[in-house]
Amino acid sequence: MNAKTLALDSQDMFTKLVKLSPYLLLALLMLPVLGGLACVLLPAIGWAPALQQTTIGLQGFNALWQTPGLSKMVTLSVTTGLVSTLLALIITLMMLAAFFNSVWLNRIQRLLSPILVIPHAAAAIAVGFLIAPSGMLSRLISPWLSGWQLAPNGLFPHDSYGISIILGLTLKELPFLLLMALGALAQPELGKALRQQHKVALNLGYHPMTAFFKVTLPNLYPLLRLPVLAVLAYASASVEMPLILGPNTPATLAVAIMQWFTDADLNLRIKASAGALLQLIITGGLLALWLSGEKTITYLFRDLMTNGKRDYAGFIWQKITMVLTTLVIGFILLALMGLVMWSVAGFWRFPAAVPEQLVVSHFQQALVQMSNPLLNTLAIGTVTTVLAVTITLLCLESEQLNAKPLSYFMSSVIYLPLLVPSVAFLFGLVWLQQLVNHQAVFFNVVLAHLLFVLPYVFLSLASSYRRLDVRFAHVAASLGSTPYQVFLRVKLPQLFAPILIATALGLAISFGQYLPTLLMGGGRISTITTEAVTLANGASRRTSAVYAMMQMALPLAGFMLAWLLPKFFFKGARF
Template identity: 75%
Template structure:
């Protein structure tokens, strides 16, 4: 009897130890997540601040001063760089936001909105570099648009001398960023409306407004928009922060003399003259100030718009030219979708085109020569892309699941400050804190390029993975866990055997999203890797600025294929496993 009691006691103690280890680990996981997001960003900003004021022991600069800023102010074309960054960032975000609102208002509560969502959703998996390459091929003087219009409309037998892309006004950058960020904002808005109780309430309110005689678009802007905009504010600010400090889009579509400020900073950082890093640090601080100013400008604009249109919400007017705006929105939506599809078709055609004389709409011959040649050289970049992406994404998935489990065990939702910190790497210009992060790694003599790369990718993957999984995890029926706990199941087994199987499909989607985000990272790969590790994205951007269109098209397509395969698997695997379970 005593032996049995001892065995039971040993097993009970072991179970309690496991329980304590798991609950303790889960309890501290939110703090670990916040540390992973805050320390590199804040440390990177501090580390870029010191070289900006002349303190860089690695370059034998130990005198505090304004050397970096003095060199920055003397840079030719600095004012144009600043203006180009501000205008392209603000206008592209504003255009994407306005078009999103028009689409939502015109097609709210209709099947057309679901069709538009299905057409635009795949654009999310396309990295910015691939999207820029596709848009560049479309708007080039000998691109698909020009071929569609020549010679029957333009009368041209030869390619015109157009200013797009690489125009000095940033029109190409605005166009590329708008087309890339529009699907993101639209899907963020649809995810808000997909919340069961909240979405149901808004749709009922919209129907009440229609019954009171309000036109559909007027009802949307007066009833729905004021309720959903607060939930869209952070995604909009993240888009604005990215657009104002983007590197891939301006590097492929923008002008070179001068370029945007972020592109110039990247060039200074990678220059063989190491003293230019002081100037690059000062430029990073300036970029941070510009982005912060744009975010504040947007927030101030919210208050101005609210004060200006406040009375219109309650003035009882039921029609603001809805028929006209419905037609305009329909035409605009068709043009956006057609533009995107035409850009993708052009990219695929260039990848297999042989001789293609202008203004012929189709190539005279098709060949796989460039595809085979490019694939023969892609082995190492593809391996690096996949290995970095998988390690960063799996790490993000594990940390996110533990944090969401901690939220449920404590029965307390994450605070607003925590939710804001999750967005921190998306709100702070990456060119600023990544530049400082490189300084920190060099001072700490961290030589593992692969580890550095995975960690830098994790900073950008983690917010998207968390946002993707949070809603599904929070909607889990708590009764299953309560039944398991009442039967003596430990919290670890409840988490592993009850909750995770229910989240199989959302976890696969989060994995696919995390991989897509990692695959598209250009600046972290370039700055943190120092050129020692090449990926599909870095190769695609390099080839887009000098290689043949056909080779660039192949790399652009490969950029799209890799994340697309992830989403296809995330869609197929749950159906296969659930079918096998039955």
Template identity: 60%
Template structure:
């Protein structure tokens, strides 16, 4: 057989294999998302109703729910979970709207976006630790105001953090949800066709005498709210079952239901797993109740404000509101900066007596001791993050290539499945995954944890890459195909080079999401695989404030390094393009 014939055969085989992989990628992606979630839910439902063969429980009953309802403080746990999630989501939504309405036609909106953007990748645990350093009785706020305003010479005993009303949790969740909701909304507005339409309607409203904020709420908001709904529901679902924020900022007697469930699951008394499973189903009902409450609020708001859209009123105190929001924006950004600065101070602080605003001694001792102990958690975090992110990026690219080759996007049903792990409380199905893992006698801890991370990384990676891939100019691929290029060659040499920056950005985002995963790591890993996040959370309530600050900063540095590398690559590319354009103009 001639060499040319062998080469053609190999090429045909590669193309056939690539086509097969592309065709099965959407099904594989759906399977990876559906099976663990539904299997996990099944693994929670059965023990919740008394079926747990590992404990010789093989008869269905309601004993787990009876134990759950008899738990002291269960009503407070339910109320705290519901109240903190709905209030934090509502505050994040209102602040997002007010910021966009105030700065919609101003360059300050892009600046605020750049300032709040980095907060998006700060893990929840690190954000909670930073906020705790800000609001504790000896925190940065008290130090800056003492003694010259407050007269305090020693820390006073106030409720924050760990207050019984969940105010600390609401503050933490709001500050963490706000950047996500703001950036998702601005991304929706940035769609070319929609952006042109919104700008035209906004300018028309201004030309008719409407004040800027009123013009936004009457002409722009009705068009963009449907695009905000899914991100809002995602943050509500997360907030209702969050563990890291309540564990670090919330009360302990009683805690939120999600924290209590985790404690029951880890108790040495294995019979409490039945109670924990019943609690996980109750947590799912709480999340559903939160989402239904939001839907009701939507309907009520629409009924109340519907007539105001066409009543002809040109302003609703716009000037006063604009001043208030401007002051609030400065306070918001200053508070975030102060929280991060306080965490840096504590990581280097030696002796630091209250009410001094700065440490009296600066030491490296805490960093030196932490860096010795944190090497294994860092390696674990990087390994798990790289595996889960790589699989997510490859699966996403192949699925989007399937869309391009077939000329149709995924169905609404498939798109909904992609976000399934974000909409269902993780605590409601992760326990089931652990139960299934134990039933199957799976000992591959690393693979189990990486797959658990993949469930949460994949939706974000898909969301990040889908828009860029779908906007690719099809003419490049058509020209390559007309020249005889195979689908594999077009994918590798035409499509992927154009998507270098979006792929790198999606990879950095995936790594950031993986680095921040606490509950999947601690549950699926069974405490056998420590990461920087699990160490930071475990140290937040029991260790030295200085050690906690170091671990939180290390947790923040991991995604920051990833995004910094993306920025360097982007800067280098832009310089090369500018140099090429300059050379072409010269020639």
């Protein structure tokens, strides 16, 4: 077989892969989610051959209704999910309105963007250390303001109202929504049009914040709808945040479902399956409530959009937004500072604001124990991210070769694993895994991670790929290059930096996965995140802080490499 034959075979294989890649994307995102939902439905109605139960009925739901505190669990899930999403969106919109067309918006983005790489578990640990009775906030006001010489009996964290959960979720999701909004504004045509419309409104005498809400937001919000719904779906069914910050008697519904499913009594899995369906209904109801709320607000405020009023106490709201932004950034920085100090703290008596001595023994002890979880974290994250980046690149290349974007249906499917509560379909996947392939634990965990990594990688790479100047590809093709050669030698080099950013993002998402690793691994695969969550409520603060620091260090290292490598490889380039 000569070189020409090999080249033709490679070209044929590449063409086939590109054509099949959109269908592969659909299969990878739809089949596990829909299959998981189907497989969680059957045990909920009594059909579970693995537990010798084949009588169809409502046993699971009957057991669920008899659970003490079920109404409190549901209330916690609804209120924490809805309130945290609403707060995150309101603060995001206030920041955008106050600093629109200002250099401060980019500065705020640079300050908050690193929060995106922090896993939810690490963020929850940091917030918990900050608001605990002997946390950083209490230390900063003691004893000079509070008069406390000893740590008080505090309400936070683990308060029964879920305020700690709301605080943690709001601070974690706010940077995501802000980044999604800025990403939409970065689209050349849309961003230019919205900024010009905003300037026209200013020239007509509108206050900057009024101009944003009347002119910019109606065109911007449709692009934020899916990210907001994804945040709401996650917040209503989150496990890591409520497990670390929330109450235990009772916990949120998602945490209770996880506890039932991992209990030694396997019969509780029937109730867990029924609970997963209830969680699906709750999340679906919240999404429907949000969409109907959009219509209601549009109807109620339609007259305000066209009444010609230029100002609604904009100066006061702008000052409030500045103070709120300062508090948010300060709160986040203070939480991270407290986490760092606890990881190296020796003797630290309350109410001292800083440790009396700094030591590295906590890191030395933890590093000895975390070698296996660290290797598992890196292996799963690497395999998952490589698969996600490869599939995404092939799908986007299919777009360009067909000269048309992905269909609306396919674009919406990308959000499917983010909109469906993970506690619902992951439990079904566990049932399916035990029937089909319960031995390939590593493969099962990678597949579960891929469901959450692939959407973020696709969204990260799509805009850069679609902005490629097709003239370069046309010139290369006119010189005799095949689509495979154009893809490999023309497009990928131009996408070097975006691919690295998407890879770093994919690794960060994979590193932070708790529930998929716990359930699909069956407790046989431990990662830094699963260990951190386990230690958060039981181990010393210093040990928990070390694991949380490692959770942050891994994705941060990935983003640092993504930032440095293009500078290294192209340092001699002239553009």
